[in-house]
Each structure stands twice: as C-alpha cells, then as structure tokens.
Amino acid sequence: MRKSVKETARSVRKLRETGILIDDITVSYTLMRDDVTRGEKPQGTPYLSRRAKFDENFYSAETGATLSVKEREGAFVFLLKTEREDLSEFGLNLPFNFMGKKNAGGWKNQYLFNSPYASENNGLIYCYFTSPGKESLMLSFDSPADGWKMDYSLFLGGHYFDNLKALANFDRAYGTGSHRKTLRLSLFACKDLEDGLAKLAERRKIPALYYGQNGGQVGSRVRIRVFGECDSVRCGRKTYTPENGRFDFTIGREGTSFLVPYYRGKRGYGASLYGWEDLFRLWKKTMDSVTEEDLVFTDGNLCEHQCWVSAMLRYMMRFGANKKYERAVKKELAAITARDEKQALPRQTIWYKPHGGFPAYNVYESGRMQEQFFGITILLDAYRYFGIRKYLDYAVRSLKSVLRLCQKEDGRLARADTGEDYTTVCCPMIPVCDMANFLKDKDEKSASYFRDAAAKMAAYLFGRGMNFPTEGGVSDLAETEMEEGSISCTALALLYYCAHIERRDEYIAKAKEIMDVHDKWVIGTPLAPMFFSTLRWWETKWEGDEDGNALCCGHAWTIWRAEADYWYAHLTGDREYLRRARNGFASNFAKTDKKGKMYSVFQPDYITGGGFTDRCEQVEFRIARGFPRRSDSGLSRYAWLRAAESLFNDGVF
Secondary structure, three states, rough: OOOHHHHHHHHHHHHHHHEOOOOOOEEEEEOOOOOOOOOEEOOOOOOOOOOOOOOOOEEEEEOEEEEEEEOOOOOOEEEEEEOOEEEEEEEEEOOOEOOOOOOOOHHOOOOOOOOOOEEEOHHHHHHEEEOOOOOOOEEEOOOOOOOOEEEEEOOOOOOOEEEEEEEEEOOOOHHOOOOOOEEEEEEEEEOOOHHHHHHHHHOOOEEEEEOOOOOEOOOEEEEEEEEEOOOOEOOOOOEEEOOEEEEEEEEEEEEEEEEEEEEEOOEEEEEEEEEEEEEEHHHHHHHHHHOOOHHHHOOOOOOOOOOHHHHHHHHHHHHHHHHHHHHHHHHHHHHHHHOOOHHHOOOOEEOOOEEOOOOEEEOOOOHHHHHHHHHHHHHHHHHHHHHHHHHHHHHHHHHHHHHHHHHHOOOOEEOOOOEEOOOOOOOOOHHHHHHHHOOOOOOOOHHHHHHHHHHHHHHHHHHHHHOOOOOOOOOOOOOOOOHHHHHHHHHHHHHHHHHHHHOOHHHHHHHHHHHEEEEEEEEEOOOOOOOOOOOOOHHHHOOOOOOOOOOOOOOOOHHHHHHHHHHHHHHHHHHHHHHHHHHHHHHOOOEOOOOEOOOOOOOOOOOOOOOOOHHHHHHOOOOOEEEOOEEEEEEHHHHHHHHHOOOOOOOOO
16 A cells, blocks of 8 residues: 555544544535436525545545545544546535534534635635534645535435535536536644634744724724735735734725735735724715515515514614614504404414413514514514503513413423424523513513522523523434523523523623623634624525525624623623624625625625525526625614624624
C-alpha cells in the first residue's frame, strides 16, 4: 500500500474514531447525461445525487476519482481529483456526526451546522460547526468551488442535518457552468468562530473580518476586528487602513454595507453591516409596506401571519393614530371576532361557541395553541389602543378557555388534540404574564388566576431541566430533537416570569444555564442578517419562496433568544446581554429593503430542500442564496412588536 494511501486511511480512521464523521466519505456526483429536473424524488431534496464509494486505495471506479486526506499543521486536508469529462455534479459527501444521529455519542458530543459563509463573489467559502460538548470545527474550501449542499433528513420534515455535500461543481441544472476536476478542503478544530477565523486567515494568508455589532444608526461607529495580514479594507469608494488588527467603521448610509479586506491585492473574508437613519422611521416604513398581496400568500393564521397587527397597534400606541393602519387592523379584528359562522375563518377567528370538540373562545378549526395565544395578544393590544370592551372580553375569555383546556396539574400546557407538551411553543408565558399585569387593578380575581397559571408554568419549566419538547413529532430514525426554539423559549419564559410576576434567583440561574447551552445554536457569521440569528432550517417550506428546507437566518423566532438576552440583562445588569439582544433584533431589521419591504428570512443555502414536492418537475433549479424573491408582511413584523415592549423602552438603540 502506498504511503499516501496509508496516510489517508489513518486520517479517515481518526475522523471516525474521534466522532467527527459517522460514516464513509463518498463521492457525490451526477452524470452529464442525467436530467435531475425530471422524475420522482423524496420530499426534502430537489433531486437525488449518485453516490460512489472509494475502494481500499481510495479510488472510485465509478467516477475515476481519487481521494487523499492528510494531517497538515493541525488540519485534515482533503484533495479530491478526477480526469473524467462526463461528470456534472462533483464533490464529496461528508457525513458529519450531526446532532440527532442515533448511537453516536449523544447531542452534547454531536455537531450543528452553525455558521456558513460565502463572499459576495463566492470566491471564499467556509462552514463552521458547533458542538455543546466538543471543540468547534471549521471547514475551509481551499480551491474554487460552487459551494455546499446540505442534505436535510428525508424524515420528520427535514428537522435534522443528515449529510453535507462539498461540491466543486453543482449539477448542470443550476447553470453555474463549472467543470472543475479538483476539490481541496481543510478541516480543523477551533475554540470558537473568532479562533477559527484567525486560523483560517493564517492558513490561507488572507485577512478575515469580524465584529461585535452587526449594524446601527447612520453615523455611528462600529469596531471591526481584522485577523491576518491586511493592508486595506474597502467599502464602496472608501478605503480603511487597519492598525493593530482593528479599525473603526462609520456607518454611512441606510441599508447594507459590505466591507472587503485585502492583502497584497488578494481579497479576504469580508463582512456586512446594516444601517438605519432612524429606527422608528424604519419601523413606520415597514408598517406602510404591509400589503394584501403579501398576506394572500399566507394561510392567515393568528401566529405566524398576523404579527403585523400588533406591530401596527403598538406603533400607534407610541406615536399616535394612523387612519390607514386603523382600517387595516379593524378588518383583521372583525375576522378574529366574527360571530356569523359563514364569516368564520379557520385558524383566524376566535369562535365564541363550542365547535369541533373545542370549547367556546377557541381558535376556529385549529388545535395549534400558539395561534390562540398570539390572538390573545392582538386582542389585548386592540383594547389598549381602541378602548373597545369587546376586545378585552374576547382576550380574557380566550385565555381562560385555553388554560382550562390545556394546563395540567404539573403546570405544563398540553395540546388538547395530541397531548404534546406545548409549554414553550412560541412562548405562551408572554401573554399570560401580560394579561395578569394588565388586569391587576381592573379584575383582581382574573389577574390572580393568570398569575397562578404563570407561576405553575414557570415551576414546571424550572423542573423540566435540559428537556426541550416541541411540536413536530418524533422519529425512530433519530434521537429526540434538540429544537432551538424550545430551548430559547424555556429561558425566555423563566426570565419573563421573573421580570413581570416574581423574581426568583434560581429561575434566573437556570435560564442562564440554558442560554449557555443555546449559544451553540446562535449563528456567528459576520453578515448582518445572519449575525446573532438563531439556527433554524425548516420554516422555509412555508415562508420566503416556500422552497426549503434551508437555513432561515434572521428568522423572527430569533427574537425569542434576543428577548431572553434582554430580560437577563434587565434582571442582572449584565450589559453584555444587551449587546447580544441588540444584535439578535438587528438581524431581523436587516431583512428590510430601501422601500420598507421585509423578507421572512435570509437563506445562505445555495440549493434548498425543494419544499413540499415529490417530483423534480415541481422544483425550480436555481441558486437560492440570499433573500427570497417574495417579500413578507406577516411574521417578519414580530421583531417590531417585541422590541416595542423591551429594547425600545431602554434606549438600547
């Protein structure tokens, strides 16, 4: 056996033994004669690639490809080569030990696909992986490549990472025109993303930028860190010269600014920041841009798709009446409180009579508890603004109805039709606490009932420990899901209770313990809508262009973690958590264009999961990286309504 083959065998064995990879590395490919745009396929992927194994000499007869893996200067260096002319897609399947894989060390020792990066021209690519109990990993694309494709699980709605494809060439259906025959990668351990960028800059001999703040008001200054040798950083027509590995960048305009570092003419890993002239004016622009055209693409439910209603109401409560907003809000309130069943809307009307096995004042034809809790928030805000008693009566009766139906003796909320634990699904603690406080000098009996319900929920969550059930089911093919929203909402619920009902230091300490774990689900990529976003990838089947799965950065549910950071800072005085909260909220604001249109997500995936499709003909084969083509008027406004009750009251922005 040749020396290089022995070295590759030793390196691959080490990757398996250390729990980084969980299966054999294989070639991912298609042939020029293949037409991936036609035929049947599983949901969760736009097409199925071919897969070729390597023999004992790390040669693939199917593809004419050879693989070498060598340990060099603290990294595993992969080199894939072929001479074949008939390959279309060409690259490697890297079966990382992603979180949820069975009998593979448990979730604390497995990896999350945390922070991918690609430069504006796609010339520089890296992927950063986190693990709750092990060192992080950095994967560097060291040769020109089209990029990566995540294979999301073909079960349970793609809720798990399954396999990462590192691809020199995408299939010809994606139109990149590339026909590379070589792929070079480096994989190395790092303490955190900053350590990874420092090592990456040293290995590639090009600079990398990082920061602690992803945006701010025009005219404000942001300290930029520079890793590696750097002689200039360009932003538009301006050039900056770093000193001692840093420089101050002044945000010069509203919108996104791109910073690109150079060393001796070679481009490095850049960053982007988002600026605003006035954040409250930006809030208004996004209210003005809410349209029926956007909303018609949604199912109208009271959770994800009607967040604009409370955002408008809270804007008017702060800045005064707006007739256009009032007309739009009243139209939705009429749908919520409709009493003619011919006008009742599934998942949108709170029906005043028993219906479909549910008691009165439940959301019409819906068992999704979060829709009811979001509707309660809308109704309470409507009463606070309009002063119309009907809205408060609906809100109180609806909240009592859902708690009587769903809250168990131990304090948890269990979905009535499935029994699933929904105590942290979309953080129902918020409307329970808000209602208790609002009623304390108006209806003490009801206020006491809601305080008791909140106290039981908090006690249950405190005792639940590091267990984070969520909606969506389970699968025998994977370990129990560690879903980031359930984690962040557990911390937020405990902190919200402490800030609004009763301070309990043991609850605050538990929330901090949970947030420390959840840090591994917080994205660090220094691009404005990604930085301090939380890690989600299944919402894009419903949102954006509905072509997911795909990482949905800057997603509104990021705000659960951002608001948890805020209340932790409020309760402890730790201003570092105000910085974190600010960045989380700003990742959402950064999804706003010049006209005030917002997008539900920013997708770093080049190739998305294909949505709810089972034939290749139903998929649009395009590079999707960036904002969706379809704007959003619903869930994207969640950041505003939550900021109105937290950061905007603290002068943080």
